[in-house]
Structure formats: structure tokens, C-alpha cells
Amino acid sequence: MSLVQQLPALQVAVPLLTAPLVILLRGPALAWAAASAASAMAFAIAIALTATVLSQGAISYDMGGWPAPYGITLNIDALSALVLLLVTGASAVTLLCGRASLGQAMDPGRQHLFFAAWLIVLAGLSGIAITGDAFNVFVFMEISSLATYVLIAAGSDRRALTATFKYLIMGTIGATFYLIGVGLVYMMTGTLNFADMEVRIADVTDHRPILVAAGFITVGLALKAAVFPLHIWLPGAYTYAPHMVTAFLAACSTKVAIYILLRFDFLVFQGNFDVHAVRFVTFLAPLALLGILVGSAVAMVQGHLKRLLAFSSVAQVGYILLGASFASAAGLTASIAHMFNHALAKGALFLAVAAIATRVAGLRLDDIAGIARRMPFTAAAMALAGASLVGIPGTAGFVSKWLLLQAAFEQGAFGIMSAVVVVASSLAAVYYVWRIVEAMYFGTPASGETATADSAVAEAPWPLLAGLWLVALSNIYFGLVPSLPITLSETAAIELLRNMP
């Protein structure tokens, strides 16, 4: 067997096995180099897998050579390929470029531990995207969550600790709910394999345990995905985590939970309950709409840059779920494309925050007043990413919001209402992005700052700036040439809807 056939296993194995190696290397520079190399390799593997999926269709890989229902199968279809690209891409870019941002926050003697935890998060998140086994998802989810808690607690502010504690409690409850749900499904079907479950639930006569399982799994994953009103762990965790961690997590961690949610609800449960789609929609659509409204409204009044962007993430999770809750091909395409595009926009914004933080002490809007004069490239990239978040035509954010609106208009009265909410929230986004832009370009630094402070603030370190511009420009690229995310999303939507009547 050639190495190429083993790529699905290597996707998880490379970061997972490099993690202990990074601990042994100790030196911060060496540890960073090894972690970046492993992460870049994972990204390359994800690109290779996506190319295979696009040309030959879904890949199935039997772990250790054990055949399907007995062994663990790794499945890569269009949806998991897209999520894999997000996870590994976000990790590679932030890790390669973000080192300067970490240097200030952390003592060099501890950085190798940080990089090891990072790789474990990467392995866990890509494992969730790749595996075809429900219990394996739980294990990977906890692997990535535990390491995520470590990364967030590495923030320099003491509030990072309390934010992590909150996240730990809520994250564990979410994962345990998921575990109960998987247990109930296993009790009734005797299988843990997604594909096998889908077939065997049909033979179950007593549907009540499965129904309870669906409830537990949906709520548990909604907690992990920060669906309103289960989002309260998110703002604190994003705000106080080290900046490069925020950029990485904001780009992909909630999306991985939504990915599993879609997989369970559309593939496993949908074909087996008559009214599942109706229940799914009536449960999630109101939460999605409320999340959009509340997230955007709260973001409008925030004074702290990271907290503002974190609440905007709550609203964006709402968009993704809203598309899914239309339960139509157009809606799911929009939802999945928005996962991709939002990751680009939010990743760029948080990278810009990291760049600013290397030069400025505080991250309140007052602190970044007039920063554009001293950091013109950072400010321009941030404005560009902000435009994509708002959905200005020509940026990636516009493409998926447009798809979402189109999908909404297919849905009758409920669709019109959602379209109104989406437009209102976009206007709110215009407002809060404008507040950032206004502060950067037109604000005057507080009188306390002297001329010496002014001259100390220069452009961000070049690796950070290069990564930032790479992501910001890809927002433009995928806004003008959206074929890759759209093709993947359309294929994924068709795949997810195969059990719909």
C-alpha cells in the first residue's frame, strides 16, 4: 500500500504524534518549528484529501484494516473535506505567523507545552471531522476540548482562568450529553458506526429512546457549538485566550460541533423519523434567529475589540444554523459555505487583533484610536476582513449571505421573516465594524499618550502581517472566485439531504 492511501490516518496521526516530540524538544524555537511543520503537513494532507474527494468522491478508510461495522472507519466526504481544510488551514496560518504574538504573553520556558497542546487540539478537531464512528467523535471531542482549556488558560489576564473554568464546566456537560445520546442509540441498535446506525435505526420498533437520544445529542452539540442561549462560555473564552489561540478557535472550533450536529440530524435521524425535519427546524430556527439578533445587538455596544468580535461570532453561528434549519439544498449550501467564509473573515479579524496587540497595550476601542496612521497595513487588512464580515459585494462574506437570502426567499413567510432578521443583523454588523474602522482611522489617541508612545508604535512584525494579508486577500479571492467552497458545499448539501423526502 502506498503512503497516499494512508493519508486519512496520517491526518490525525501526524499532529498527535508530533505533540510528545514537541515536549521533548523543549527549546521554544525548535518546538515552534516542529509544531509549525506538523501543522503545515496536516494542511497539505487536507488539501490532498480534498482534491481526491473532488475528483473521485468520498473516501472510506478502515482503521487498522478492520472492516466497517466492527472497526473504526474514517470517512471523508465533501463536508468533512471542507471542515478539514478550515481546521488545518487555520492552525497552519496562525501557528506559522503568530509566534511574535505569543512571545509577549508567555514565558519562553513554557512555550513547548503550549505548542504541544496546540497540536493535540489540531489532532482532535481533525479527528472529529474525519471519523465515521460516533464514540470516536466523543473521544476526539474531549481530546480537543481538554487541550483547548489549556490553551485558553494560557492567557495572560487572570480572567482567562475563570473563563476557562466556565468553558470546562459547560463543555463537559455538552460532551456528557452527547455521550448519553450515543449510549441510548447504541442500546437500541448495537452499533456506533454512523452509516450502520442510519440503517439499523429503521429496525427499531420502540422509537422513544432514539428520540431522547436525538434530544441529548442535539443539545450537547449545541452547547459545544455555542448556539444561543448556550453561548455564554464563548465571549469570555475568546476574549481572554492568547490572541493566536482566539484566531485559531474562532475560525474552526464551533464549526466542528455544527458539522457533527448536521451529520447526526440529517443522516442518522432524518431518514428514520417521519417528523424529524419538522422537530429539528422548530427547535433550531428560533434559536438561530434569536442568536443572530442578540449576538449582533450585544456586539454593537461592546467596548472591547475581542469581546465585540466574539459576540459577532455568536451571531454568525446563528447564520450557519439558520441555513441548516431551512432543510433545503439551497439553505444547507449557504450554511456550509458560510462556515468556510466566516472562518476566513473572523480568522483575519482576530489575526489583525493579534497584530495590533503586539504594538499596543490595551484592546479597547479607545486604545486603538488612530492606530491606522502608525500601522497602515494592519488597519487596512482589518478593514478588508470587516467588509467580508459585513458582506460587502466582492468579498467572501457576501457570497454566503447572498446564498442564505436566496434560500430564505424559497421558504415562504418564515423565510421572509428570516431574511428581515439577516438584513437587520447585517446592518448591525455595518455599525460595529464601522466603530472599529472609525476608531482606527479617525480616532485621536487619548491625551495621556505622549509623543514617545507614538513613535514606539510601528507596523506589526512581518510574519504576522504576511499571514494576515494572506487570509484577508483570500477573503477577496473567494468573494470573486467562490467555486471551491460552493462546489464543496453543494456536494455536501446533496449528500446530507439524501434521506429527505
Place this chain on the structure above:
Amino acid sequence: MELLGLYNYWVFAVLLMVGFYAVIARPNMIKKLLGLSIFQAAVFLLYITMDKVEGGTAPIIQKGVVDAIYSNPLPQVLILTAIVVGISTTALGLALVVRIYEAYGTIEEDETQQLDMQQSDSHK
């Protein structure tokens, strides 16, 4: 099935709620973690209960024994993994509580929240 025959499932539900209540209602972080452990232990019980086959014995193949009824070993293996996860979570949580105590001088959640609010007020 009669109500008492589901004895284990009743215990599962009660333990789950006891743990959940402790997590929600107690401001003390150590007590929250204790509640979380009870909450997880309830799920362990659910898995272990479901693998029991009536009249089944430990799933070990022995010489000379044919047609023995075995309990299902798979949920036990699964829950062993979940127990490890639970221990790691508790350990990490306790380590966090130690650091919170060092940074704040208290492990009561309402008090740390108050201190946080004072801190953000003074920043303004």
C-alpha cells in the same frame, strides 16, 4: 417491564440530576467539579447497565465451556475510555481551581465575578 426492574436506570437518572444540580447551584468551584464528577459517573452507570445480559457472565472464553451467555464487553470498554476522560477533566479542573485561588484568593464563583467586575470598572 415492571418499574423496579429498571432500578439501575432510576439510579442513573437521580445521580445525573444530583450532579447537574450541584454544578448549577453551588458557587464553590470544588463543589461544582464534584457535581460534574457525579454527573459523569451517572453516565458510566448507564453504559454498564446496558451491557448486562440476563444470566450472562464475564466475557472470558474458557476451555470446556460451550454455549455460555456472556455480557456485552463493548460498553465496558467504551466506558473505560470515558472514565479516563472524566479523570482528566477533573484533574484539569482542579489544577485550574488552584491557579484561580492563587490569582484571586477565593474559589467562590460569585466572588471572582465581583472581582472581575471591579477590575473592568477600574479600567474604564
